[in-house]
Amino acid sequence: MRANILKIASSLAFALTATSAFAHAQLEKATPAVGGTVASASEIRLEFSEGVEPKFTKVTLTGPGGAAVPLGSASTAPGNQAIFVVPVSKPLSAGVYTVRWAAVSVDTHHTQGTFEFTVKP
Numbered sequence: 291m292r293a294n295i296l297k298i299a300s301s302l303a304f305a306l307t308a309t310s311a312f313a314h315a316q317l318e319k320a321t322p323a324v325g326g327t328v329a330s331a332s333e334i335r336l337e338f339s340e341g342v343e344p345k346f347t348k349v350t351l352t353g354p355g356g357a358a359v360p361l362g363s364a365s366t367a368p369g370n371q372a373i374f375v376v377p378v379s380k381p382l383s384a385g386v387y388t389v390r391w392a393a394v395s396v397d398t399h400h401t402q403g404t405f406e407f408t409v410k411p
């Protein structure tokens with residue numbers, strides 16, 4: 291009897307864990323694309339699997355040599371809180387850029403990641 295209760299409890303815990311992992315804001319698409327090459331970029335656009343809190347979601351961009359690139363004020367797209375847009379304040383010179391993002395989804399879970407894109411000469 292006791293063993294059965296434990297078994298039910300552990301499978302319930304597993305189900306809850308699986309559900310919350312599924313609900314995290316994962317990066318589904320980025321513009322510039324992850325690993326992609328572009329002629330220029332006036333904004334970084336991140337599309338997540340669920341809505342994010344713009345106040346607590348951060349993006350940094352570093353350029354060739356590791357210099358920080360100034361970014362404008364970020365926001366979610368009108369009518370779609372899963373799309374996070376950060377304007378790039380100045381034209382990007384050629385080279386490899388690194389985007390670091392840290393998102394807080396509407397369910398308060400934290401996710402983060404890093405990817406690179408290249409601006410061609």
Ligand SMILES: [Cu+2]
Pocket residue numbers: 310311312313314315395397399
């Ligand atoms: Cu979540």
